[in-house]
Amino acid sequence: MTNDRPADRGAAVAPDAGAAEPAQLSSAIGDYLKAIWQLAQDGPTGTGEIARELNVTAPSVTGMLGKLHGLGLVTYQPYRGAELTQEGRREALRLIRRHRLLETFMIDKLGFGWDAVHAEAELMEHSMSDEFTERLAEHLGQPEFDPHGDPIPRADGSLPSAPGTPLTELRVGQRIRVHRVLSQGSEVLAYVESLGVGPGAELRLVGVEPGGHLLRLEAVASGEPLALSRELAALVVGQVLPEG
Amino acid sequence: MTNDRPADRGAAVAPDAGAAEPAQLSSAIGDYLKAIWQLAQDGPTGTGEIARELNVTAPSVTGMLGKLHGLGLVTYQPYRGAELTQEGRREALRLIRRHRLLETFMIDKLGFGWDAVHAEAELMEHSMSDEFTERLAEHLGQPEFDPHGDPIPRADGSLPSAPGTPLTELRVGQRIRVHRVLSQGSEVLAYVESLGVGPGAELRLVGVEPGGHLLRLEAVASGEPLALSRELAALVVGQVLPEG
DNA sequence: GGCGATCATTAGTCACGCCTAAACTCTAGA
DNA sequence: TCTAGAGTTTAGGCGTGACTAATGATCGCC
Ligand SMILES: [Mn+2]
Ligand SMILES: [Mn+2]
Ligand SMILES: [Mn+2]
Ligand SMILES: [Mn+2]
Numbered sequence: 001m002t003n004d005r006p007a008d009r010g011a012a013v014a015p016d017a018g019a020a021e022p023a024q025l026s027s028a029i030g031d032y033l034k035a036i037w038q039l040a041q042d043g044p045t046g047t048g049e050i051a052r053e054l055n056v057t058a059p060s061v062t063g064m065l066g067k068l069h070g071l072g073l074v075t076y077q078p079y080r081g082a083e084l085t086q087e088g089r090r091e092a093l094r095l096i097r098r099h100r101l102l103e104t105f106m107i108d109k110l111g112f113g114w115d116a117v118h119a120e121a122e123l124m125e126h127s128m129s130d131e132f133t134e135r136l137a138e139h140l141g142q143p144e145f146d147p148h149g150d151p152i153p154r155a156d157g158s159l160p161s162a163p164g165t166p167l168t169e170l171r172v173g174q175r176i177r178v179h180r181v182l183s184q185g186s187e188v189l190a191y192v193e194s195l196g197v198g199p200g201a202e203l204r205l206v207g208v209e210p211g212g213h214l215l216r217l218e219a220v221a222s223g224e225p226l227a228l229s230r231e232l233a234a235l236v237v238g239q240v241l242p243e244g
Numbered sequence: 245m246t247n248d249r250p251a252d253r254g255a256a257v258a259p260d261a262g263a264a265e266p267a268q269l270s271s272a273i274g275d276y277l278k279a280i281w282q283l284a285q286d287g288p289t290g291t292g293e294i295a296r297e298l299n300v301t302a303p304s305v306t307g308m309l310g311k312l313h314g315l316g317l318v319t320y321q322p323y324r325g326a327e328l329t330q331e332g333r334r335e336a337l338r339l340i341r342r343h344r345l346l347e348t349f350m351i352d353k354l355g356f357g358w359d360a361v362h363a364e365a366e367l368m369e370h371s372m373s374d375e376f377t378e379r380l381a382e383h384l385g386q387p388e389f390d391p392h393g394d395p396i397p398r399a400d401g402s403l404p405s406a407p408g409t410p411l412t413e414l415r416v417g418q419r420i421r422v423h424r425v426l427s428q429g430s431e432v433l434a435y436v437e438s439l440g441v442g443p444g445a446e447l448r449l450v451g452v453e454p455g456g457h458l459l460r461l462e463a464v465a466s467g468e469p470l471a472l473s474r475e476l477a478a479l480v481v482g483q484v485l486p487e488g
Numbered sequence: 489g490g491c492g493a494t495c496a497t498t499a500g501t502c503a504c505g506c507c508t509a510a511a512c513t514c515t516a517g518a
Numbered sequence: 519t520c521t522a523g524a525g526t527t528t529a530g531g532c533g534t535g536a537c538t539a540a541t542g543a544t545c546g547c548c
Contacts, residue, residue, distance in 0.1 A: 028535060047496055060536055062497055067534095079496060079543060110379040123371040129364055135354040272505060291526060304506055306527055311504095323513060323526060 044081030115189035149180025271370035288325030359433035393424025
């Protein structure tokens, strides 16, 4: 056994100093950074938004933002929201890399369902070392995209670009090959999968309900018709296929 | 993201009631149970012994034993030590299964060194679900022993029996095939490995230093001579090969 | 330009796991 | 039998990350 846990004592954070990172960031910190990363794509993110994303209360977020600011991972002005610093973004992407590699492993090697891997990866991402991560990436063949179609950040922090058009931008008659579904909720994923609209699917836009709230599509292969709300269709992204 | 952490509030432990297990046991609890499992093979384990094993102080152990007792995972009498209950043993073995499967995966599939996997498994074992564990076992071919030669508890809680004779019980001239090295410290493992005494090695006892504090052996294959202290030799276990 | 709704922050707690220092118990040896 | 020392428990605290209740800021709308 001989538990080799960090056992990090003390090292109190200097109230507002610009550095002094703790040896290892906690998993709570990591989850905040990831949440801010995906919420603050343009402009700072508000406290409440982060709270909603992480299922915590707003005061918890306020407290954590103060701490992250002290660690130099985030810029934060009270009542104005927070944004990742370079440092914070680096850490967020490190975790997202772990997360997506894990999901890839679980689906491709362990045979998990598409929609059943997120919660587990959310936990395990915090206990993987860099070495484990890179060896796993090697084992998987250095994938650039996970089975949801999401880009896997590279070890150097860069992000493979995922070319993509959401279903909502198709013109009637156009065909698309689905690459990616922009959701992590297993309910949404399982539903989309059950319609046959997961990554790899080829679809044709047959028509749009007057008002545009519903899209009518069909599977290219089988001709099966299916309908999708505009809201859900906006989450399904792919590559437009040449007309023919 | 949508962090699906337990978020377990409240549920204060009834001071001495015999049940009321929390939804999920913490990783600290798990590590205590594992430590007690391996220390209390016969008779109760003392506070200090557990403290040493886990690198915590004795008062921390006292506190945790009270809690474990309240959860019905351990029997505990102040000043007398603790022992696992049925329930506690079940949980310990569940974790040890995860731990050893992970180590097997890391060594066999990811190419980690024999001696470099323990610390990582010690952390990751706590974030694996049952489903992940069983799928991983399947992926690995339901192994019964890990690459250290340690038996992997089965999903039902039973333990494959590891037949074994320690080097210290060999008679001069006898040969043995090493199955197992009873240590988890990577220093010991790396040293033993460097001598060529890891699982799979075949050795012959050439002689014993007067007093018995040192064993002289040779590798059956190469004839290479090597020496081992009695203390270390006691940790190396194998199957005696028929005389020839 | 004032006002209220919405959003965010402060204030005060809590559970968990750990710590040090001090008091206590047990036991083995004189 | 008494007692010293090893081992254990109690007392008091800390850091982390959550919570609720109360207070404060911002902003859109009339
Ligand atoms: Mn995910
Ligand atoms: Mn996470
Ligand atoms: Mn191990
Ligand atoms: Mn552990």
